[in-house]
Amino acid sequence: MSENNTNADIVSNTFVKQYFHILNEEPHYLHIFYNEPCLFNRHDLATHVKKTFWTKKEVKDEFLAMRYEDYTAEIETSLGIPYPKENGRVIVFVNGYLTRKKDYVRKKFTQTFLLAQQDNGFCVVNDILRFKEMQTQLPTLNPIAPPQKPAATES
Template structure:
């Protein structure tokens, strides 16, 4: 009877069940899942602050796992993905929570590449293992929120800041230029169209004269009326110009 080949998802789920059960209860035997060509990397940084490097082979992986001091581990698996890969292998991705030595739970992501072990059907070993804690990858999200809030505050301050008042120019400079002066006498305005025509005062005065005024006085008044009084300087408005705004077995 030929054994049916399990699906990648069945292989992945069975592996996850066995692996994390051993991690929680007997982590010193975890190295049995690996082979001499396996690689293992566990997230974190070394003493110099550099990211941890991968270790290779079952023996080195065993020492690495022991150095991590797994004790009283509690694992909660939230999600498992498994897909077929090259040479009948299976790639498994796990996401969940891990508490070690009574510490608070931390979110983690772990990826395994399971490779067939020899000619034994449906038997796999861990060829690659990559583990990372989420907070080591993404860090704390609060600084990003702080930067956004600072940007909002700056925008509010810019909105509240009053716009500078327009510079008020000399009221007279937008309307006319200074008149040239010659010999200390100001020349009369050339724009006669803007001057009010002087009203002849002679007619008014003559109307007010009584009929009894002598002819001589009338002649004197007529001579005076021929010379109009000097035009008074035009007073311009003082308003400034307007500006617009904008399933399977495993080694144990």
């Protein structure tokens, strides 16, 4: 494995852990990962209309409007590769699930980030999120009922 690939893996793994930790714990701070100008591209969950934002303030406002505090993100896979045309940039691919806390509706997503190196680390300069058509509802557990024990059998 080349040094560029190793560095891309380290940057990618570190970024994904930090980004999705913030998304799950304090989503109102997600905008700190972005720089200006940045390309922030989403499909609206309800209308499926593509939305594009360019400034950090627009990104922050969109995160607040998306109400990520109502969801939990779970990462299935992630991969970081060096950006082939420019040194100090890394492409990060993420697949995962976003689950709404109130009813456990789960949506599969894919997200692609382009990270650029800066003096104090890396920042997002391009972020594209798409939801896949698959949608499931996780079974809910009854917190009041005790877990069922298997019935004893005699031999």
